[in-house]
Amino acid sequence: MTGVLAIAGMGLLQACSSGSADNAEADKTPEAQESGAERQVFGTLDNGTEVEEVTLTNGEGMSVSVMTLGASLHAINVPDAKGNVDDVLLGFDTPQEYLDNGNFYGATVGRFANRIAKGQFSLDGKAYQLDVNDGPNSLHGGKDGIFSHVWKIAEVTEGDTPSVTMTYRSPDGESGYPGNADITATYALSKDNKLTITYKMTSDKPTLANISSHGYFNLAGVKAHKTAMDEVLTIDASHYTPVDDTLIPTGERAPVDGTVFDFREGKVIGKDVRQGDVEQLRLTKGFDHNFVIDGKAGDVRRMARLEDPESGRVMEVWSSAPALQFYSGNFIAADFVGKNNVLYRQGDAVALEPQLFPDAPNHPDFPSARLDPGQEYRNTIQLKFSTDTGK
Structure with missing residues (x-):
């Protein structure tokens, strides 16, 4: 039976679409853990706002920590093939560092994840101007996107699948988006080491909805101090x-066959990431592209598989979204220190973001980001962790 620990209810109405890894908890063997959910204070922002954190544990060696700042993932501790537990998510030891260092570490991004050209779009003949925060474009909702706000904890549950639901109301006009938007993010951890993230949104005016999770993954673990470019994707x-x-889509849907963008059979990420004769890689300084996932959008289907051959850790990404943004950590510049005093460098992690196509509002042939009153936007993301010994 599932027990409710904390409730601060928020009604919502389908359209398409932790601590640091060195602490004692992260080093526990799977047998020493118990299934559950723990709510505690993570820290305080410079403006005095308290940031809470909920850690979900499944009793099988895996735990996930989610903080109220941006409904963001703070830590994902999973065992390797030998049972050694480590955090596979880049991030920081204090909440203020997430705001100061940018780059959306672990964040829930939106209202529109990814880029919108010049921060401009139209709905029903009315033009809108969004925050511009990425050269000439708007990225991940603008400088004050939903990732930058402290959300409310609506519910925490225990049981075989502990979960936490966080809510945020984005007011009409915030970052330039129309409509009062009610957004929920639910994280649920099952005993088979599957983390399910469910994003929902409604609005009282026509608006845009495209919400995703922006985790930076290195399956070797943060203690290993290794690049993610040796991992197989x-x-x-x-x-x-x-x-x-x-970095705005040209509108073309190009075949990956015969190109460096063909990951269908799996390959080491670093094999092609520095191919200077490929114009697309020069433009993005590596991979930072939208992949059109095979299969039917709306159905939860596999999008990607990431494996670290040395540790044996495997992560599969499943989602109902039509596309996946693959980012190879091109702009991680060793200009700040992350968890456990690690200096993060280019290629130390990758992001795999299930979402709509970038700049969708300005491309009528792309899957629509429009959300009308009475509809509910939903993006279901599953991160499935396992191990592979290679035998």
């Missing part, structure tokens, strides 16, 4: 969307 996509020099 599979992406279940036959096409991708090329970009222009501001």
Whole structure:
């Protein structure tokens, strides 16, 4: 039976679409853990706002910590093939560092994840101007996107699948988006080491909805101090969307066959990431592209598989979204220190973000980001962790 620990109810109405890894908890063997959910204070922002954190534990060696700042993932501790537990998510030891260092570490991003050209779009003949925070474009909802606000904890549950639900109301006009938007993010951890993230949104005016999770993953674990470029990535996509020099899609859906963008059979990420004769990689300084996932959007299907051969850790990404943004950590510049005093460098992690196509509002042939009153946007993301000994 599932027990409710904390409730601060928020009614919502389908359209398409932790601590640091060195602490004692992270080093526990799977047998020493118990299933449950623990709510505690993570820290305080410079403005005095308290940031809470809920840690979900499944009793099988895995735990996930989610903080109220941006409904963000703070830590994902999982065992390797030998049972050694480590955190596979880059991040920081205090909440203020997440705001100060940017780059959306572990964050829930939106209202529109990814880029919108010049921060401009139209709905029903009315033009809107969003915050511009990425060269000439708006990225992940603008400088004051939903990732930058402290959410409310609506519910924490225990049982075989402990979970936490967080809520945020984005007011009409915030970052330039129309409508009062009610957004929920639910994280649930099952005993088979599957983390399910469910995003929902409703609005009282026509608006845009495209919400995703922006975790930076290194399956070697943060204690290993290794690059993620040695990990093997599979992406279940036959096409991708090329970009222009501001990283906005040109509108083409290009086949991956015969290109560096073909990850269908799996390959080491670093094999092609520095291919300077590929214009698309020069433009993005590596991979930072939208992959059109095979299969039917709306159905939860596998999008990607990431494996660290040395530790044996495997993560599969499943989602109902039509596309996946693969980012190879090109702009991690060793200009700040992360968890456990680690200096993060280019390629130390990768992001795999299930979402709509970038700049969708300005491409009528892309899956629509429009959300009308009476509809509910939903994006279901599953992160399935396992191990592979290679035998």
